[in-house]
Amino acid sequence: MSGDHSHNEDQVDGGSRFNDKYKDKYKEKEHKHKDHKKDKEREKSKHGNSDHKDSSDKKHRDKEKMKHKDGSTDKYKDKHKEKRKEEKMKSLDGKVKKEKENGFASPLHLKSEPEDNFYHSPKHERSLKRERDDDNDTEFKPKKIKIENDKKAKKRKPEEDAKSKKTKNKKGEVADGKKKAKKEPEEKWKWWEEERYTDGVKWKFLEHKGPVFAPPYEPLPSNVKFYYDGKHMKLSPEAEEVATFFGKMLDHEYTTKDIFRKNFFKDWRKEMTPEEKAKITDLKKCDFNEMNDYFKAQSEARKAMTKEEKLQRKEENERLLQEYGFCIMDNHRERIANFRIEPPGLFRGRGDHPKMGMLKRRIRPQDIIINCSKDSKHPEPPPGTKWKEVRHDNKVTWLVSWTENIQGSIKYIMLNPSSRIKGEKDWQKYETARRLKKCVDRIRNQYREDWKSKEMRIRQRAVALYFIDKLALRAGNEKEEGETADTVGCCSLRVEHIKLYPENEGQEYVVEFDFLGKDSIRYYNKVPVEKRVFKNLQLFMENKEPDDDLFDRLNTSVLNKHLQELMDGLTAKVFRTYNASITLQQQLKELTSAEENIPAKILSYNRANRAVAILCNHQRAPPKTFEKSMQNLQTKIDAKRDQLSDAKRELKSAKADAKVRRDEKSKKSVETKKKAVQRIEEQLMKLEVQATDREENKQIALGTSKLNYLDPRISVAWCKKWGIPVEKIYNKTQREKFAWAIDMADDDFEF
């Protein structure tokens, strides 16, 4: 058997001696696996591999073997094989099925970042006045907030009005004691001009009103009936509530999926009375249609409400927002992101999620942990109830937490992205990425060196890092099989996810990636790689089954530990941030031309943004109405064209007329006509740009990168440089989130 392990050993062409210790360790781990099936599977695959003792394998093995001082093993990484195999048996076309229905198919290539300059990182590096080095620099002058300067005040006028309305309202807030403190300055607080906490403390004072619970269940009116096997059946309130969750979703594809139905039915039965349970044994015999109709009618009714009713609803919402949607954190009133507790319902996992359809139970006060300062006025639980706990932990940022019943994970209520606590973190994230910029050359040289390492784990680490850097892949943690959809990232890639082509379409050493990533979004890409990478991949894949891990000596923890050594604060995800931001900056430089008008410049911006979205594989399902809306737009364009030729014709005749008549009036008429033509031309151009933009955006989602990966200062600087109002790039919410960047970035900001 010992030989059977060989493929697991750390060894590379360099070869080395056999290592029995490792084998033992490996065995030990095996026994830790909870599932016996998995052990069996393990054995199976070992046998399978032993069959592959080809000469090259032998050669490697016999030569000096690379050792893994870390004693790393195959670890649990492949423990989940069995299930996957089973699934595959069931559906050979699993891939196709699993794929999201977003129509994504073709390899999207980032046109920029050509191979040849990949390792050249932009040189110019300059720091802004106010900037501080993210980690240790605290030499910030805590300026007191003053009036914003005129320019900005002007620019922000529209929202400012809205803002001040809000700030007025807040006077309603409790103003007791020293803590609550000084009246909020009416101007926007520039937290970025103040010093930060350094010691892991997130706040000194925190007060809030607790969460808003989901409204209690309202039983259906008696005329809305449920039928089982064609016969009316009155359900108990508990069973009825869960039934309505399903009834509401009848039009959704989920309800056609086997797993969803199975999970739902199982959980639903748990809520039934013994009688109901005895009777309702087959979901297919359940008729939820009246419920479905009822809820549809309800939403129609809501839409059809009178203005006053709508206004009333709005005001009620606003009241709730004012009361529960804000907290006081360190003397400032800050917006809470999700102050409403998630209502009960059926779990909607993405992709092929094994738990889809399970009942997400209602959260009650006794499930809730409150976090606030000791010296604050603690939120009251609803009458007759108790919180699970009230704690005062100022090393964390959340206000409320509870444990969710599907995955057993913890959910939190936290602050809005516009808040200081989120903003600082965001800013810091980009500063870390900028620090990476300074040393990325070194790191790239290093991993290129490591491709030649004698140690397998180092080679794997280096190749993985290359992918993360070049392709902006996610780190790829291991996941518990059967708990979530089968998706992967870089470190968890399996052999089946890549194909190697020594030569493909005229290019050498092409790797084809095809896997499901986060949210079960397909990643498909064909990329030429360096020869050494290619050879390494061949080596990593040797004697492995399709569902073996490509990087069996690597996981995210190992990788991140290594990265940490290369640069303080460096982790795998920093590469995504860095590459996204640097790409935007590069693309903006490349695509923006001074002569173009504003709409054209904005198109360029969107294209630069798009390059990033493609790099990060941010996709969306093409809107259902996409084709139609494209057509509509085309019709508009055609109409505009006609209008233009009409206007031109009129201009012509006006000109002719003016020539003959030579009077003021006809001259004027020419001028007007000229203007009209110009105006129409502009409109046409705008429409055409819009069409191009939309077409190019069909399956690409720009929002995610804009919100999470692109240093906003790059965009702000670009706007300032070209005289584009930031509003054209960022909507109100985005401007709130990026207020720090809008305030501090000048037109010469360099990422």
Next chain:
DNA sequence: TAACTAACTTAGAAACCCTACG
């Protein structure tokens, strides 16, 4: 060391709402 836990960021879909157009 690996498994587990906590905290926090990132993500696409769906719901909502506003506005331009007929």
Next chain:
DNA sequence: CGTAGGGTTTCTAAGTTAGTTA
């Protein structure tokens, strides 16, 4: 004035990362 449809907001799932525990 009604409405389509597109932008915005909300929702909550699904990741990453670091720290703790066994």
